[in-house]
Amino acid sequence: MRKWDELPRDMKNMEVKYYYQILQSRKASLIMKRVMDILLSAILLIILLPLFLLVGIIIKVDSHGPVMFRQMRITQYERKFRIFKFRTMVENAEQVGTQVTTKGDMRVTRVGKFLRKYRIDEIPQLINIFLGDMTFVGTRPEVEKYVHYYTDAMKATLLLPAGVTSRTSILYKDEEKLLDEAKDADEVYVNIILPEKMKYNLALIEEFNFWEDIKTMLLTVKAVIKR
Numbered sequence: 001m002r003k004w005d006e007l008p009r010d011m012k013n014m015e016v017k018y019y020y021q022i023l024q025s026r027k028a029s030l031i032m033k034r035v036m037d038i039l040l041s042a043i044l045l046i047i048l049l050p051l052f053l054l055v056g057i058i059i060k061v062d063s064h065g066p067v068m069f070r071q072m073r074i075t076q077y078e079r080k081f082r083i084f085k086f087r088t089m090v091e092n093a094e095q096v097g098t099q100v101t102t103k104g105d106m107r108v109t110r111v112g113k114f115l116r117k118y119r120i121d122e123i124p125q126l127i128n129i130f131l132g133d134m135t136f137v138g139t140r141p142e143v144e145k146y147v148h149y150y151t152d153a154m155k156a157t158l159l160l161p162a163g164v165t166s167r168t169s170i171l172y173k174d175e176e177k178l179l180d181e182a183k184d185a186d187e188v189y190v191n192i193i194l195p196e197k198m199k200y201n202l203a204l205i206e207e208f209n210f211w212e213d214i215k216t217m218l219l220t221v222k223a224v225i226k227r
Helices: 014-024 027-047 049-062 110-117 125-131 154-159 167-171 175-179 185-206 210-226
Strands: 068-074 080-086 134-137 162-165
Touching: 014 154, 014 185, 027 049, 027 125, 027 134, 027 210, 049 080, 049 110, 080 125, 125 134, 134 210, 154 185, 162 167, 162 210, 167 185, 167 210
Parallel strands: 134 162
Antiparallel strands: 068 080
16 A cells, blocks of 8 residues: 555545555555455456457447447546446447446447346456456446545545445445436436445445455355346
8 A cells, every 4th residue: 555645635634544544454455455366367367268259259240339348437546547348338328328327228238238237248357457457346446527526535445446346336236226217317326326335335444354355256256146
């Protein structure tokens, strides 16, 4: 972790400091977490290379546009990065709708529905994990637009890299349903869903240790299989 004085100015507040001190006391778990990220992501990228090729071909056959969806997100210490995901929407979907996806969103392609259901679209984030932009378990990366709504306490989630999954992600795996009947999906997300998700994310920082990450990964696999 960075020294306290090296954090972005708006992260240096008393609420973030509380969580910072918790993480500072668990340096061994942080080191083990990063070692696991590098080794496991490298192994999975090699094993899943045939799947990457197969999914890429299917996406190209199903709809016009690139195989990968690259969007700017925010990760540790407010750093911007481009996330890797298999494209599940029509090309330029962000120009014709909100940045959150609702249930029954007409922008989602036929293949995209299947990829989303089983979270196959998230697999390319193994690249982000290997590069250090993300980690297996952590707060999901938000677009910059929504990070602007973070309270002082919420900014504590940026002490760690953004994650592919978390206990919060499992709990809110059907988030799209909550947005389905909203007149303004952005407003509902910012004022209702985001604050609720962040309560869980902050509680998970308090409980952080390497073995809890392992449990979360196993729970994620179980949740995907149930689907």
